[in-house]
Amino acid sequence: MARVRRRGRVVGAVLAAVLGVSLAGCSSTGGKRAEEERAARTAGGKAAVHTPRWTFAMVTHSGDGDTFWDIVQNGAQQAAVKDNINFVYAHDKEAQRQSQLVQSYIDQKVDGLIVSLAKPDAMKDVVLKAEKAGIPVITVNSGAEESKAFGALTHIGQDETVAGEAVGEELTKRGKKKALCVLHEQGNVGHEQRCDGAAKTFKGEMQKLYVDGTNMPDVQASIESKLQADPDIDAVVTLGAPFAPTAVKAREQADSKAEIDTFDLNAQVASGLEDGSLGFAVDQQPYLQGYQAVDLLWLYKYNADMLGGGKPVLTGPQVITKQNAAALQEYTKRGTR
């Protein structure tokens, strides 16, 4: 019994200590307060139109807890608020289940669908089914080649090959000789296109490295061992923003001189560009992909308008270097870039 009482006292003491420290140790920078101040400067608000409250559903191939798709969602939600849209979202990285999700939105008779076609073959039937059911479909992010054939109204995204070529050119411009392309999602055709595009325009030698993107320590260890094994590598290209800081850590561990460059953007990448630990980033503006998809569906329902003239509407690539990173710092922090 005495032990139980003592344990109670210990717990009490720990709780008191935690409370005391958290009250006494206020931070004058960052944290929740800074976030709230930032939120006051974002575009909140209410619907700007009086169209009926349509339901638009978005189904992507994102895994759980993906930062990139979070920004896409932010954009979509922003547009949904403005256009008086009920916006619903679901995702699954497995092609079969992604198509089942689309099917379940067709069953619900939503007013519009936004679908990513990372695995086009698996999505074909269900996208055609949506059109048969009279639901307008816009494809986003991946699947520019298939979008039209599947009968989607338009495609919003970045041509991955073009983006890859931009990276290859930039690497050549920077005088790199041997680059490593880090693929973090096995089976993603778009990722392969990025690396192949970069290899096409890059004058040096380009190698591919497959890593498990859901397991950060593993990503770091893989890049590290690759850099140790091949000291000639002078550039590492990651295909997602969260992997760039990891590659920086791997570079330090491996004592390598390689420049780290990345596709996509987040707060860490923006500050990495700022302090010179990263070379450049190629952004495809995910916020725009979500925002435009919802907005274009609204325009289509309201006014039968469609952008793109039958060609994909490109949201990238936008090469970001030290010069233009400063302005983006704040935007990345609030989750819109």
Add this chain to the structure above:
Amino acid sequence: MSTADAPTRQPAPSGGAGDERLVHRSLARRLMSRPELGSVVGAIAVFVLFSLVAEPFLRPASLSTVLYASSTIGIMAVPVALLMIGGEFDLSAGVMVVSSALISSMFSYQMTANTWVGVGVSLLVTLAIGVLNGVLLTRTKLPSFVITLGTFFMLTGLNLGFTKLISGTVSTKSIADMEGFDSARAVFASHLTVGGVDIQITIVWWLVLVALATWILLRTRAGNWIFAVGGNADAARAVGVPVTRTRIGLYMGVAFAAWISGQHLLFSYDAIQSGDGVGNEFLYIIAAAVGGCLMTGGFGSAIGAAVGAFIFGMASKGIVYAQWNPDWYKFFLGAMLLLATLLNAWVRKRAEDKS
């Protein structure tokens, strides 16, 4: 652990006249001792929940989508349940499905063969993988968890390595324009329209497999062996049960279902992504466990696994119909697993106390 007496035979569903030890037990008592009771209660609860909160859930088209989602898990959950009753695990079941699809697709494409040839080769190779799992297990005496974890990683690597080596990309090339594709699609990936509602053929396969597995478990000698091996392998061996053969057979069962699922993937989507399938093995195990299969072996049923898969299908799609935030889906799944297994344990205890 189950009791060490002779293999516990499940009461036959029709009147239970087969076993005199069960004759004097009341219907309620017999129901209480059924392994799937807990999951049926759970399924009703989940069904009622989504019927109330999600307006589109009860539409025929929605239910057909839910059944389809359930069947893609359920086809695999059936042999996985049998395997668990036999006291073993298979962690390679998820990627084996994709392996099977890849083999079929690439063989047909590279050999420019009729797609049925690829389907046949895929069956043989997938069964061989199942045999390998079983032989490794019985020869090495290592736990099946370790053995199949090894084959899981090996298959994941082989899927990617071979696909890149042969196709040059991470996904296979289209075989939709090859001979035999249409007839194979009809068998593995067609859908029938019944009263204006699409019924995917996988649902039919699923129900057939459930019926077959139930018959094996309750009406054949092999079924008795499975219960015996899972309950107490040494005791079973002592009374002449072919333990090694039974275990290898169970792994072949998993391989056979993986082959069906794999061909379904291939013929419904035509191109296969080599990285898919990872993690699905746990869904099959969850479905079987929710359906009343014990982790320790010797107890469970194929019907229970089917109900478990149905709960899974309802939950995963019901959340979409209810327009809930899908971020919470995995939490929901885990909580459901715990509740169902607790309920199962409680029901079993009640049944054992009274019998």
